[in-house]
Amino acid sequence: xxxxxxxxxxxxxxxxxxxxxxxxxxxxxxxxxxxxxxxxxxxxxxxxxxxxxxxxxxxxxxxxxxxxxxxxxxxxxxxxxxxxxxxxxxxxxxxxxxxxxxxxxxxxxxxxxxxxxxxxxxxxxxxxxxxxxxxxxxxxxxxxxxxxxxxxxxxxxxxxxxxxxxxxxxxxxxxxxxxxxxxxxxxxxxxxxxxxxxxxxxxxxxxxxxxxxxxxxxxxxxxxxxxxxxxxxxxxxxxxxxxxxxxxxxxxxxxxxxxxxxxxxxxxxxxxxxxx
Amino acid sequence: xxxxxxxxxxxxxxxxxxxxxxxxxxxxxxxxxxxxxxxxxxxxxxxxxxxxxxxxxxxxxxxxxxxxxxxxxxxxxxxxxxxxxxxxxxxxxxxxxxxxxxxxxxxxxxxxxxxxxxxxxxxxxxxxxxxxxxxxxxxxxxxxxxxxxxxxxxxxxxxxxxxxxxxxxxxxxxxxxxxxxxxxxxxxxxxxxxxxxxxxxxxxxxxxxxxxxxxxxxxxxxxxxxxxxxxxxxxxxxxxxxxxxxxxxxxxxxxxxxxxxxxxxxxxxxxxxxxxxxxxxxxxxxxxxx
Numbered sequence: 349x350x351x352x353x354x355x356x357x358x359x360x361x362x363x364x365x366x367x368x369x370x371x372x373x374x375x376x377x378x379x380x381x382x383x384x385x386x387x388x389x390x391x392x393x394x395x396x397x398x399x400x401x402x403x404x405x406x407x408x409x410x411x412x413x414x415x416x417x418x419x420x421x422x423x424x425x426x427x428x429x430x431x432x433x434x435x436x437x438x439x440x441x442x443x444x445x446x447x448x449x450x451x452x453x454x455x456x457x458x459x460x461x462x463x464x465x466x467x468x469x470x471x472x473x474x475x476x477x478x479x480x481x482x483x484x485x486x487x488x489x490x491x492x493x494x495x496x497x498x499x500x501x502x503x504x505x506x507x508x509x510x511x512x513x514x515x516x517x518x519x520x521x522x523x524x525x526x527x528x529x530x531x532x533x534x535x536x537x538x539x540x541x542x543x544x545x546x547x548x549x550x551x552x553x554x555x556x557x558x559x560x561x562x563x564x565x566x567x568x569x570x571x572x573x574x575x576x577x578x579x580x581x582x583x584x585x586x587x588x589x590x591x592x593x594x595x596x597x598x599x600x601x602x603x604x605x606x607x608x609x610x611x612x613x614x615x616x617x618x619x620x621x622x623x624x
Numbered sequence: 625x626x627x628x629x630x631x632x633x634x635x636x637x638x639x640x641x642x643x644x645x646x647x648x649x650x651x652x653x654x655x656x657x658x659x660x661x662x663x664x665x666x667x668x669x670x671x672x673x674x675x676x677x678x679x680x681x682x683x684x685x686x687x688x689x690x691x692x693x694x695x696x697x698x699x700x701x702x703x704x705x706x707x708x709x710x711x712x713x714x715x716x717x718x719x720x721x722x723x724x725x726x727x728x729x730x731x732x733x734x735x736x737x738x739x740x741x742x743x744x745x746x747x748x749x750x751x752x753x754x755x756x757x758x759x760x761x762x763x764x765x766x767x768x769x770x771x772x773x774x775x776x777x778x779x780x781x782x783x784x785x786x787x788x789x790x791x792x793x794x795x796x797x798x799x800x801x802x803x804x805x806x807x808x809x810x811x812x813x814x815x816x817x818x819x820x821x822x823x824x825x826x827x828x829x830x831x832x833x834x835x836x837x838x839x840x841x842x843x844x845x846x847x848x849x850x851x852x853x854x855x856x857x858x859x860x861x862x863x864x865x866x867x868x869x870x871x872x873x874x875x876x877x878x879x880x881x882x883x884x885x886x887x888x889x890x891x892x893x894x895x896x897x898x899x900x901x902x903x904x905x906x907x908x909x910x911x912x913x914x
Contacts, residue, residue: 373731440641463649470893472874473883473890581745
């Protein structure tokens with residue numbers, strides 16, 4: 349009797365939750381479906397849901413019309429490049445904050461976080477002019493530099509919260525055995541911190557992949573990652589729903605899958621472990 | 625055991641990160657401040673001259689500034705309210721046992737990984753478009769007049785798009801916090817005769833306070849600088865209906881080439897963000913220990 353009531357309740361919650369889940373996911377689903385339609389079917393009224401002529405032509409046309417793989421490659425170079433560069437700078441910094449904390453460590457950490465509160469638009473003009481003068485506008489190098497700098501505080505914070513859980517005694521023991529600073533970080537700390545570093549890497553690739561303010565303002569045709577490439581579809585002559593959907597699906601799919609795999613670390617990473 | 629040797633090493637290992645961030649913060653900021661006192665137009669090189677606070681006077685008395693300030697507050701406040709309220713509701717729902725919970729969880733968090741330019745274009749063209757959009761098709765199917773979202777209610781439409789993107793984040797954080805709640809306390813309260821609403825107000829909400837602080841902090845940082853969604857959907861219009869401070873400064877400097885005026889706007893944006901940041905830092909200071 350009680351069991352039947354529990355099951356009825358469970359069924360009701362299942363129905364409600366699935367309905368809400370599908371409503372929230374629907375724009376993504378709809379985009380993915382539209383990418384397999386012909387342009388005529390994409391704008392047909394009433395819209396077709398599944399009963400349409402499935403085609404892959406949009407995918408090949410997106411590549412032919414505008415070198416999609418170039419922009420895909422730009423996204424990879426910029427997001428992975430800026431994350432690796434950030435890790436290179438942040439690992440030593442996080443090591444010192446976690447294992448040799450001083451009186452000012454807390455202040456330095458808070459200050460680093462506060463640089464994230466600097467609105468990008470407050471420094472847009474000088475960066476734009478500096479990039480113009482140094483020939484960095486529309487270059488992947490320029491975007492890697494900017495994204496490294498804007499994500500650096502997050503990388504330092506995340507590594508710091510992961511490093512703090514590693515017992516300092518192990519590192520000290522290595523030092524007693526004669527390991528130098530480099531050996532200590534490379535051979536003792538890093539192997540133990542692999543899960544934390546992997547999460548940091550994953551999350552920052554996701555953040556950099558989707559970053560749009562700087563990529564839109566500093567890139568044009570050559571260095572444009574997918575965020576900026578997709579924006580070019582907002583112009584009237586570029587407006588083809590099926591092709592827009594194909595390009596969008598290709599831009600979103602890889603990072604969506606990566607995000608789903610790392611959802612557990614996402615909470616920890618983005619809140620620096622403040623929410624458990 | 626921090627020795628003098630390790631202290632020196634700590635300074636050495638920390639310095640690249642500190643120097644880079646200090647440079648990133650100071651150099652452009654000082655340049656923006658300097659430009660903000662100049663008459664400086666990119667189309668007229670060589671005519672730069674010092675004009676004192678004139679740029680600020682123009683920027684701060686421009687009706688577009690008040691519109692942008694109001695829009696910024698509405699956007700941040702609206703999205704925060706909707707994502708936190710919706711996030712609590714969704715977290716409570718996803719915390720229940722039901723079939724396929726893992727899959728629904730993946731569906732709900734998916735929008736967070738959609739890049740802003742894609743979500744803006746998808747919403748604008750495929751859902752909200754008054755001729756070919758899905759919402760128009762549904763309205764016609766129900767015998768109603770299609771609604772031109774981005775023309776009739778531009779700011780609300782953008783708030784809706786941005787809420788869709790950030791609801792997953794709020795949900796995920798609040799759900800994680802909810803799952804760390806001590807179940808025995810809830811059961812004990814139920815035994816003592818506390819109703820569902822009482823349990824929600826007196827046990828669940830206080831437990832979620834910290835997570836709500838974190839959501840507010842992180843979302844505010846990102847929401848103050850919403851840009852791509854506006855650029856792609858409305859270009860700040862119609863008029864200034866969807867221009868926020870970020871977009872206003874962008875338009876002034878990179879569309880009208882007015883570096884001086886844009887810089888003054890940039891400094892105003894920094895000051896406003898700092899006012900918000902002080903409040904937020906106090907909030908985390910109370911709720912967060914590192």
